[in-house]
Amino acid sequence: MMKFDIFAEIRGIKYQPFLCKKLNVFDFDNIDWLLQKEASFLLKVNGGQVAVSWWVSPKRTRSYPYARVYDTLSFTGKRVTIIPVLKDEGKDGDRDFLQWDTVSLMSLLGVYVIISYYSDASRNPRFRNKITEQRFDVNHVKNEIIKLLSYQSDALHWNLSQLDNIDEINKRALDNYRVISQRLGVEMHSWDSAEKRIKQILKGKETFMNLSRRLAEKAQKIERVTIQPKEHLTGIKATLTVKNYLGGFYYFTCDEVEIHGDDLYLIEGKHSKGKELPSLEDIKDGLLRMILFSNLENVEIEGKHYNPIPILNLTTAKKIDIARLINSELVNSLIKEAKTNGFKLMINKKIVC
Structure with a gap:
């Protein structure tokens, strides 16, 4: 199985969330x-x-x-x-x-x-x-x-x-x-x-x-070669090693990666079997990954530098009307969050922003 080992840096986090619930x-x-x-x-x-x-x-x-x-x-x-x-x-x-x-x-x-x-x-x-x-x-x-x-x-x-x-x-x-x-x-x-x-x-x-x-590295390697049924993905998984400004390392896996010229798509997938969209908790879990992915710098694979393109991909086994979903309050907020923070939103493999 083809695999990618990605290395990157994070110097700081800049992100504005839009889906936080009102806290009591x-x-x-x-x-x-x-x-x-x-x-x-x-x-x-x-x-x-x-x-x-x-x-x-x-x-x-x-x-x-x-x-x-x-x-x-x-x-x-x-x-x-x-x-x-x-x-x-x-x-x-x-x-x-x-x-x-x-x-x-x-x-x-x-x-x-x-x-x-x-x-x-x-x-x-x-x-x-x-x-x-x-x-x-x-x-x-x-x-x-x-x-x-x-x-x-x-x-x-x-x-x-x-x-x-x-x-x-x-x-x-x-x-x-x-x-x-x-x-x-x-x-x-x-x-x-x-x-x-x-x-x-x-x-x-x-x-x-x-x-x-x-x-973490052991779990990362296991996850890289194991596609979980709920992920519903067909792309290549990758390990992602991130170095912070203190020299500490963080180990993650990307559900799916694609290389398009100098662009590296980092795709986090969330799937639902019976609903129009994954649960809100699943989506927020994915958004936490977007916070990390949208702040990556100096991204490289085997010494070659790439421009990271974070993507949150929401998929469902149920046939859905994407045009109608785009007008919903939830997806509108997701689109706003994606545009503000520099990542892309996909629904059933279709980029909506």
């Missing part, structure tokens, strides 16, 4: 239930406001965390996202660990990360060794938000300082899972393997970064 405003005392029910919101704290989103799992493919973060990007104040350092659903479920690449991506977007942990859960009634309704340690989250209010530096430095405390957060996470396991009578994943993974992370940020990068 809540008091600080409500954060307990907000971190169970409200994906993104504005929080009133000590006379000010912060835009908050939270991740159900540290793995980005679960529960559309990118869409949650996207919804906070129109807020001009501090934007924070809360991510569990790990999530263990029990032996009959999944276990995911935080990766450096997630933290660095949020840093690129100017989003402050609070690395937290789950301290309570309920037993899943359908599986013997699985838990559900996991809940953050609200006191820890509250304390970190209060610290953030008086923090004067940028998101990157805050996020690096969060990693300085990751050893303590990991220990709290495992201790709480031990308590949950005993209280609910649910067997969790191997403590030994979790502790080994955490010991690697505890060696410092560099080890944490290198471990996560190896895993």
Whole structure:
């Protein structure tokens, strides 16, 4: 299979979103239930406001965390996202660990990360060794938000300082899972393997970064040769390695790439089987990629430089009237966002702007 390995740089992010939902405003005392029910919101704290989103799992493919973060990007104040350092659903479920690449991506977007942990859960009634309704340690989250209010530096430095405390957060996470396991009578994943993974992370940020990068590269290579059914794409996949101004590297895959002379099409695909368009969450997930792709510089393949053309391609198995869709409020907003930020929008392989 033909493949492309693309290298690029990002020096800064400039982007204006148009599809952010209107964020509801809540008091600080409500954060307990907000971190169970409200994906993104504005929080009133000590006379000010912060835009908050939270991740159900540290793995980005679960529960559309990118869409949650996207919804906070129109807020001009501090934007924070809360991510569990790990999530263990029990032996009959999944276990995911935080990766450096997630933290660095949020840093690129100017989003402050609070690395937290789950301290309570309920037993899943359908599986013997699985838990559900996991809940953050609200006191820890509250304390970190209060610290953030008086923090004067940028998101990157805050996020690096969060990693300085990751050893303590990991220990709290495992201790709480031990308590949950005993209280609910649910067997969790191997403590030994979790502790080994955490010991690697505890060696410092560099080890944490290198471990996560190896895993990201492995996932990247797997994804490159595997076309997911929902993607509904026929083009060539590629790896994309992005270097930032600090020398950090970010590893991504492009769903589809095409070379047209000196132009390199970077196509992010979102597909729907039964609806006229993919879900709004899927679209926002794709738009987060457009934020990255539209800020790429010095793009090259095997030493040859190309002009990157980011494209969001929305496809559907259902026959649709594209001319009618173009007049809809959603597609109008998408077209406006594409034109403002310099990427192209395609619907069923037809470029609409």
